[in-house]
Amino acid sequence: MVVELRKLFRRPRTWVTIGLLCLLPAIVAVFLASTRIAPAPGQGAAFLSAVLESGSLYPAAALALVLPIFLPVAVAVIAGDTVAGESGAGTLRYLLVRPVGRTKLLVAKLVSIVAFVVATVAAVAGTSYVVGVTLFGAGDPVAVVNAIPQISGPGGGGSSSAGSGGGTASAPSAGGSASAADPAAPAPAAPGAPAAGTSGAGSGAPTQLDPTEARERAADSVASLSGDPLSPADLALRLLGAMAYITISMLGVGAIALFLSTVTASSLGATLGALAALISSQVLVTLDAAASVTPYLPTRYWLAWIDFFRDPIFLRDIRAGLIVQAAYVVVLMLAAWANFTTKDVAQ
Amino acid sequence: MTNPGDRGPSAGTGVRTPSEPVPVQRARPLPGPPVDTPLVIETRGLTKRYGARAAVDDVDLHVARGDRYGFLGPNGSGKTTMVRMLLGLVFATRGEIRVLGHEVPREVHQVLPRIGAMVEGPAAYGHLSGRANLDLLDASGPGPRAGRRRRVGEAMERVGLGGVDRRPVRTYSLGMRQRLGLAGALLSQPDLLILDEPTNGLDPHGIREIRELLIELNREGTTVFLSSHLLAEIEALCTTVGVVDRGRLVLEEPLEAVRRRTGRVVLTTPDADRAAAALGAALVDRTPDGGLVVAPADGDGASGLARHLVGTGVRIEALVPETVSLEDVVVRITGPGSDRA
16 A cells, blocks of 8 residues: 555656646736736636635635646546556556455555545645745635525536636636736735735625636526635635545546556556546536436536635535545445456456 | 475376377376375366467466476467466466465465566566665565565575666666566565566576576475476476467476487497398388487387397497487477467
8 A cells, every 4th residue: 555655656747747737726826916817707717816815715726727627637647547557567467466455456546546636636735825825915815605506406517618718718818918917026915905806805796616607606696705804724624625525526536547447458548538437427517408417427516615615614515525426436446346356467 | 395306107198199189087186175285386177268269278287396397388379378377367267276285366365475476578667766666566565574675685686686776677678677577576585486488588698597596496495387488498497398289288297208208219320221121110210310210119128129139130339219309299299380370
């Protein structure tokens, strides 16, 4: 088990992946800070406008940026490689004759996936906190999403499109603004007093949810920024909760990729298979006609982590999300186990 | 440790031509369940099918403790599948396997710690050094943490990789990877070494080193089971040979027995014509350099033949038992070419 972790973290690829994941929010932050143009309501990733007021919220925005695409892709790559990669490299047979029990190996691989997700989420949150506070200042985080949205049946997050939306929405808004502030002068931003927030802390300004979600929810509920400042401890707790939830959300992906990894000897195949499953899930989640199955799709509750930033914390979706992810992990791990322990290792 | 010379009188199943049906009764019966048998590996009726094709077909293998057993066969004859089944990597379609007294694959975890194996070429994590790879391998196993450095160091030393360090395996030559794989197999100081084509990619010098290492290990009590398609390698190293052809074990004999199998005698004489007349039907062949190949009548060996020939006035320059190389035997029983359908 420790061995698997050592393997994982001695691989340059692991660090490159984590580094890239940390890089994206940093790039977005630089653009935001230099232009101070917040994405228009209903566009861009969650929390992006709120961070202009307080950099200490930036970890949440950063997670919203990487969650829809980059994080699942990274997890699928790592998890898809776990067994298939060893099989393809031929090291699997040497592990098994060492001997390492097949069940034990599978568990160790799962643990290493969890470790990777934890490390990645922590790294993204950590770097983005530093970046956020540096660029936006540590103003009072006030962006608690106050209203509890009416969760309509077919609603939910199509986060596949959300990711590209988040990426492109922020880039043009920064690059296309001729009247932007001098990019070379990222304002130090006095705490609590943002210089150029388009949507200030005033009431009625729609909060940035994830774009799709925001768009959907804008119809039936008006989420607003509350004026209640969060204490640092409160914010930290909410952030930790969100990070834990996102980590768990990724385990479903990890389990799919790990299962496929025991089926095929090609890690690329396993990765792509897992991503295909995710994309299918995303498509179905947004499809009204598929409303009967959406509650069981792995990506259905991915965005529920935002509920950690509501006041009070809205737990219904979070709970449902945890159950769904747990079910995926259990079922797929059992399938992986049944497949792997009876499989000829003939690669 | 049993001396390979004093194996039971019924060791081996004899030479069969491929057309001959496989005898139902094998010469050596499979002993019952006792755990401590002199046999380190034995299989009964072992079969592995991939679809309709049998990669391994009804193989009864017997490897005695202390053997250096050469498992010889052309490419694609099922050697690697066999090795994988012995290690519990591939599950047999039919048949039984016993390794070190334990049933495989059911009890494979009790035997694997006592086995060092190399299966179908070495494999390592390319971005790590050889030492780091062995470290990981050692740490994956059930062995204690204590003494890991020493174990790894010794194994590297033994295979001649003592001087190499820090370089990632990615930059190793095939020969070095092969040595590293062997070092991995030696890590746990195994009672049984199962090596699949261990000298692939080694230069002649390396092959000799590995051979000497294996003989030394064997002398220290390690049973060596080695598969190869290289006749010369097996002839130079092994005490027992099993020949596999298209998934079937067609010969399993001590190497010495294989070599003197013909029972014929080669006669060198200046009076070839007179000798031929005297021998009659006993003369079965002539060697390229003019020797006469004689098949003495039953119970009438070289000495009887000599007396008979001297009686007829034939002068004898040499009268030697015909020896057959392993190659002759293998070619005869496996037929032409290794890439038949």
